Amino acid sequence: ETGVTQTPRHLVMGMTNKKSLKCEQHLGHNAMYWYKQSAKKPLELMFVYSLEERVENNSVPSRFSPECPNSSHLFLHLHTLQPEDSALYLCASSLGSTGGEGYTFGSGTRLTVV
């Protein structure tokens, strides 16, 4: 366990479904991140929250909607996804407002869109 917990570990959803991914950290970190990792591709930064405020959104489609209710919890709400959205979704946290001091990643949610 890294201290960053993601649930569920696996998720299969239809294109018309609505689901949410959850991330939780109790490391006292101030920033949280969502990354997407597709097969044989580098990690892509999706969203950054620093002290519960979104500070970066890397042109992610609106069918992905993040929510950060407090510094320990981060959600990624999914709706009307496409098959190409199937990927490993990783949550990370860092002590500082960016990852300069090192990221701590969760184990990810393996999402399959059918």
Next chain:
Amino acid sequence: LAKTTQPISMDSYEGQEVNITCSHNNIATNDYITWYQQFPSQGPRFIIQGYKTKVTNEVASLFIPADRKSSTLSLPRVSLSDTAVYYCLVGFHGQNFVFGPGTRLSVLP
């Protein structure tokens, strides 16, 4: 952001020392060099971070020459469990780091 270049893949045998070199020709004065390890279906794990010369921890050593235009991650006496993707990242403590494709290390028996 400084761009990094590292080999796509490497093979090694158990018990050998593995050195993975990363090039970062346009590294800035404030930039640090950080290495991560990722196993399949898991998130990357922080291995080591350095600014210049040599850094060593219980897992690896990081060698950085005086010009800092490259760095070498050294894994002593690798085992099968060291088979993973290794990422070299360059940036300073005030920006979000960008992950490249990494180096896929395969340790053979």
